Amino acid sequence: MKALVWHGKEDIRCDQVSDPEIEDPRDAIVKVTSCAICGSDLHLFHNFIPAMLPGDIMGHEMMGEVMEVGSAAKGKLKVGDRIVVPFTIICGECDQCKRGNFSVCERTNRKKELASKVFGHPTAGLFGYTHLTGGYPGGQAEYLRVPFADATHIKVPDSLKDEQVLFLGDIFPTGWQAAVQCDIEPTDTVAIWGCGPVGQMAIRSAVLLGAKQVVAIDCIPERLSMAEAGGAITINFEEESVVGRLNDLTSGKGPEKCIDAIGLEAHVTPTQPDTLLDRAKQMVMLESDRPHVLREMIYVCRTAGTISIPGVYGGLVDKFPMGLAMNKGLTFRMGQTHVNRWTDDLLRRIEEGQIDPSFVITHTVRLEDGPEMYKVFRDKQDSCVKVVLKP
Template sequence: MKATCWIAPNKVAVKKVPDPQILNPRDAIVRITSTAICGSDLHLLQGYIPAMKKGDVLGHEFMGEIVELGPGVRNGLSVGDRVVVAFPIACGNCASCQAGLYSICENSNPNAGIAETFLGHSPAGIFGYSHLLGGYAGGQSQYARVPYADVGTIKIEDDLPDEKALFLSDVLPTGYMAAEMCDIKRGDTIAIWGAGSVGQFAAASARLLGAERVIVIDRFPYRLRIAQENTGAEIINYEQTDVLDALREMTGGRGPDACIDAVGLEGHHASAALHAYDKAKQATKTETDRPHALREAVLSCHNGGTISVIGAYSGFIDKFPMGSFMNRSLTMRAGQAHVQRYMRPLLERIRKGEIDPSFIITHTMPLAEAPHAYDIFKNKQDDCLKVVLTP
């Protein structure tokens, strides 16, 4: 089969790779009909995530048709069913899964020892996301093996097109969880750093959960326009406006009730000096992540407020404003999305018309054009917000 493979930092290629096989009784083989490039795939592309190997198949946002089932899959799935696949691989049986914390499943990362070296304890395995997180082949391919298919998939009826269901795999639950971690009360103001797909869905979800005002911060006018038009967000372009001053003015000096970091480790900053500082520390491996958004979120948040961190981080950061965080009674909540927890409730919201996730799609391309898709997505060309690939 054909698949998008990581070759080296900043290089991917569509290659012929072996077809996936059933390896365990709870496996399924899915023929991919739609798959997407995620912002966190760019962390892999650019070499910020360790333990990538040449030829690794990328992709963790995908859906398709079941073509083969292992004998241990017993939740009513059948060959021919259309399914969306959750990006964290979860067994459903361990203490974490039983608590609904699927992205920290205790059994799905066969390389847990590697993850423990970097992270202290291992999170779940993830499709197409390095050997640190299991070395599983991803879904930017024609077929994929799905372990624990009875836990990690949701059936989609034929009346719902791929473009409305696909993002149940990752970015819609991720954005929703980001907003949920804010404990939003009616009338709250929520500020969101990052107008990528997760930031867009965090803004839409904050509205669904009762926020009165949502403020989205980014530097690309087209991404800010999409947020404004589709979520009703107020916007700040941080290259044109000092974010802390703008948020004080917009909130009467209080600051937002909660702040969401939907940027993560590759943040940019309007200050050339500060951005150069973090880039230099990354290059010398004395800092792995650029936490510009996180720093601003802490300094901006209302006293006693919540910082929700959903943007992906890989290791260590510098210049974290701990004094501000501690002295102002802030709370931080973070995590990879526990996607399986949210798939069915969000599917119901889609069916009720409360949200149409397809608004983030700007480009649809065949799988063969994946290298070009990565290029325009990485470089924000052609107003690219989200690329869907069709094998």
Template sequence: MRAITYQGTGKVQVDNVDDPTIEEPGDIVLKVTSTAICGSDLHLYDGFIPEMRKGDVLGHEFMGEIVAVGSGVTKFKQGDRVLVPFNIACGQCDFCRMDAFSLCDTTNPDHEKVEPLYGQSPGGMFGYSHLFGGYAGGQAEYVRVPHADVGLVAVPESLPDEKVLFLTDIFPTGYQAVEQVGTGPGDMVAVWGAGPVGQFAIRSAFLLGAERVFALDFEEGRLDLARQAGAETINLSKEDSYERLLDLTGGKLPNRCIDAVGLEAHGASVIGNIYDKAKTAMMLETDRPNALRDAIMCCRKGGAVSIPGVYAGFVDKFPIGAAFGKGLTMRGGQTHTRAYMDRLLKRIEAGEIDPSTIISHRGTLEDGPEFYRNFRDNRSEFTKCVMTP
């Protein structure tokens, strides 16, 4: 089969690789009908996530049709059209029973590689290095999906792929980001990063009743998309985040701040543009926390900061004094995707949101290498790339 494979930092290509097969009774094999490039795939592409190997199949946002079913699968059959959450969860451990699916205790066979870094290992993930299980991803014609009865969600025939594909990751990620800090009526929400996750955080904040939402980014094209969702925007290449938010909120500042950027954040300050890049280049820190620093400094006293943006290791110049002094709540973590998919699917069916509005480019797997380059280097125009194998 054809698949997009990792070839080293800044290089992916489309290769012929072995077709997947049923390996365990709970497996299915999926014929992929739609797959997308996620912002967190760029962390692999840019070499920030260790334990990537040449030839690894990429991709964790995908859906399709079941073509083979393991003997232990009871809820699905050949021919079913399904969504696949990016986390791989067993459904039986203590964390899965609490719907904390990204923390699954059993699905990461590489847990010993992560534990020295994190203390404990999260669960496995599709297409996301040999730190998280080495599972082949879904930017491919076919993919093996373990624990099918736990993760899969059936898709109503009335909904096309483009309306539901992002339930596999970025829609639940944006939703969890605002829900986990208690966003509700009357709240002022500021979202750093108007990329795909930021776009869904903006839309989810409104779904949960937020009074006002502010989007902060350097890219005017992404800010245009945020304005279409009702957000008030701040172009960080022209405006200071703190002063502008102070002005827009009448001196209050937002009480819910979302870092939807993560470890490759750019900054408008000398610290952001020079200090962090130099430190990461010399491996004196692994991540660039510019958006996180800004979110903490701009958050109202007694407020909350949510971190859906991916961080991998260690950061420098972290404003812990501000977080402590203002009494901020902080929440982060990989999304417990399966916990949100059913309820968000109902919102799509009801017409409350159309996730396909963030798609900027469509193509096939053969377009994948060019999409990766442009998604990284031309962010204003390339918001979300979807491929049909």
């Protein structure tokens, strides 16, 4: 089969690979009908997240048709079922899964020893996302083996198109969880850094959850236009002061809720000198992540406010203003998304027409065009916001 394979920094190829096989009675094989390139795939593309190996198949946003089911998964899945595959692999039985903390499932990371050494305790297995999270082959491929398939799936009705439900596997619940973690009240201003796909979903989620005003921060005009269409007030950080404008919009008090939908690769610009220093340190491996957004959020957030972090961080950050955070009494909520905790509710909202996540798709191409689209997406060329691949 064909698959997008990581061969090194900025080197993704559409390779011919062997077909996946069922290894465990709980496995299933899925014929992928749609998959997407996620913003966090770019962290792997840039080799900022450790423990990728040449030959790893990319992709953690995918859906398709069940082709083969292991004996232990037959009660929950059957051949022909149409499913979205959540990016977090879950057993559904461990203590964390029972609490709904699916992204820290205790059983599905098959490289627990490695993960324990790095993280202290292992997190869940993830598709196409380094050997620290199990080294499971990803879904930017024609076929995918889904481990723990009896729990790791979201069944979707035939009445909805792939484009409407594909993002239930990652960016939609990620944006939703980011907003839910803020416990938005009708008097709240929610500021969201980053208008990429997750930021766009967080904007819509904050609107649905009834924030008084949603403010979106970015510097890419097409992304800002999409944010504005979703009901956000926009700030172009290359044209105006983020802190000044946010304070103006909140009578000088700052936003109650701040969401970081950027993560470890904050935009590097001379207008924000700390980003230049971070980039230089990152280049010589003195720092793994560029935390400009965290610093700005902590500074501008209202006292006793909440900071929600769906953006991916990979390791170590410098100059983290812990003193500000402590003295202001800020609450931090973060983590990989507990996808299945939210998907029944979100699927219902899509079916009822409250939201249609397909608005974010700007490019639909063949799987073979994937390597070039990584470049286009990374360089933000051709007004690219979200790429869907059709194997």
